[in-house]
Amino acid sequence: MKRLLTLALCLFLLTACARQESADGTTAAASDPNAPAGLSSALIDESGDNTYLVSDNFQNLTESDSTIYKLVIDRIYYYDKASGISGPLCGKPDCNHTDNDCDAYISTGFAIEYYNQSLYFIAYDHTVFPAELWLWKADSNGQNHEKIKQLDLKGLIIPNQPQTYFIHKGQLFLFCLTDIVENGVPMMRAAILSSPLDDSQEFTTLWEEKSESVLHYTYRFSDQYVYVGSTYNGRTVHIFRINFLDGTMESLFSEENNAYIYGGIHLTEQNELYLSGSDATAVYAWKIENGEKTDTVVIESDSNFPPKILDGLVIDTRPNADNQRVATVKNLSGETIYDGLLFPNGIPEIESELDVNTCNYGEVGGTGSLIAFYMGADAYGTKPAEYIVYLDTAQNMKPIYIFPC
Numbered sequence: 181m182k183r184l185l186t187l188a189l190c191l192f193l194l195t196a197c198a199r200q201e202s203a204d205g206t207t208a209a210a211s212d213p214n215a216p217a218g219l220s221s222a223l224i225d226e227s228g229d230n231t232y233l234v235s236d237n238f239q240n241l242t243e244s245d246s247t248i249y250k251l252v253i254d255r256i257y258y259y260d261k262a263s264g265i266s267g268p269l270c271g272k273p274d275c276n277h278t279d280n281d282c283d284a285y286i287s288t289g290f291a292i293e294y295y296n297q298s299l300y301f302i303a304y305d306h307t308v309f310p311a312e313l314w315l316w317k318a319d320s321n322g323q324n325h326e327k328i329k330q331l332d333l334k335g336l337i338i339p340n341q342p343q344t345y346f347i348h349k350g351q352l353f354l355f356c357l358t359d360i361v362e363n364g365v366p367m368m369r370a371a372i373l374s375s376p377l378d379d380s381q382e383f384t385t386l387w388e389e390k391s392e393s394v395l396h397y398t399y400r401f402s403d404q405y406v407y408v409g410s411t412y413n414g415r416t417v418h419i420f421r422i423n424f425l426d427g428t429m430e431s432l433f434s435e436e437n438n439a440y441i442y443g444g445i446h447l448t449e450q451n452e453l454y455l456s457g458s459d460a461t462a463v464y465a466w467k468i469e470n471g472e473k474t475d476t477v478v479i480e481s482d483s484n485f486p487p488k489i490l491d492g493l494v495i496d497t498r499p500n501a502d503n504q505r506v507a508t509v510k511n512l513s514g515e516t517i518y519d520g521l522l523f524p525n526g527i528p529e530i531e532s533e534l535d536v537n538t539c540n541y542g543e544v545g546g547t548g549s550l551i552a553f554y555m556g557a558d559a560y561g562t563k564p565a566e567y568i569v570y571l572d573t574a575q576n577m578k579p580i581y582i583f584p585c
Contacts, residue, residue, distance in 0.1 A: 228293065228401050232544065233346065242294040247320070249294060251286075254289065256322060270282045290303065299322075312333075332381065343357050348401040349403075351374050354375075393416075405424070440464075442456070444456055465489050477510050479508045495546075504522075505541075507521075518577065542554050555569055
């Protein structure tokens, strides 16, 4: 479940930003104090949806107001929220959904996002040799697949190793994490690249850093900002935001504290910033204001793993004394929404293929009272099936709908 979509250059042409060409063909953005005030006009473009930016490399889910979409190997599947109908995203009445003429077919896909009433996805074009990697666009009903931008394998993908792609305000963002060696020292290079939603091949480097420590990043978007939460070996955290219109960066919070393991960041619709963490006795969701940790949601737990913060909910999962998985869910006001077995009624639809208490699992997104879980690959390797399961915290963790992976 590890590897995950993300847009920028037309707007940069409006910013009068200074740029420097780098060896890999990207450009580095620099702030221009004389940039025109008209930059704010870029903000009329639609925002991306942070719902599924929970994991740094899981990006197979996206949704509109009416539909949830899922990449399943070489097809796009859908779930209609109103009717409960689901299946391959194809309206052809005589299609068996197994060949390349199916509207749901996308070849080998890596990431998908619903944006501005269309579906965008990263997938190969296998009709040419060697195969080419492209950003594609399709109608929300699966029709009219269109190539938008080629993602050069040799010049862009291989040297930068993008882990996540995301679309926001008319730009494609690539979040990259690469193993490098400098002066004989193994290091990790993290970078954020951007490019507009068109066929141009110019990519701008918004930010990069190199470290000998183990790096982990989470990202959120709001207006002209990319919010980045970076942790180093789990004990040091730095939160900052990048203004992708003028290239400036602002530090929001930094701390090194061996008492905690730091997790990811969360941004509410009101632009309230939260950070997750844990210690041996509890898990935490701290509100970050004016460079300080303020209001705190606390869940007593021995999981020793930071909770997920999903659309205003803080969730901690762990095994109990009977090796059953349990969950505690609180809102950002600290009120308990649910406390009990994670699967109190089981999941009959998949239990012939997976043991819900031993298989691999993890939260991959959430909207409203719903939490999406990845579940798959039985821990003992005997059941390789994989699913996305949505649980409703308002209905005693009732499984609402299920996607195969």
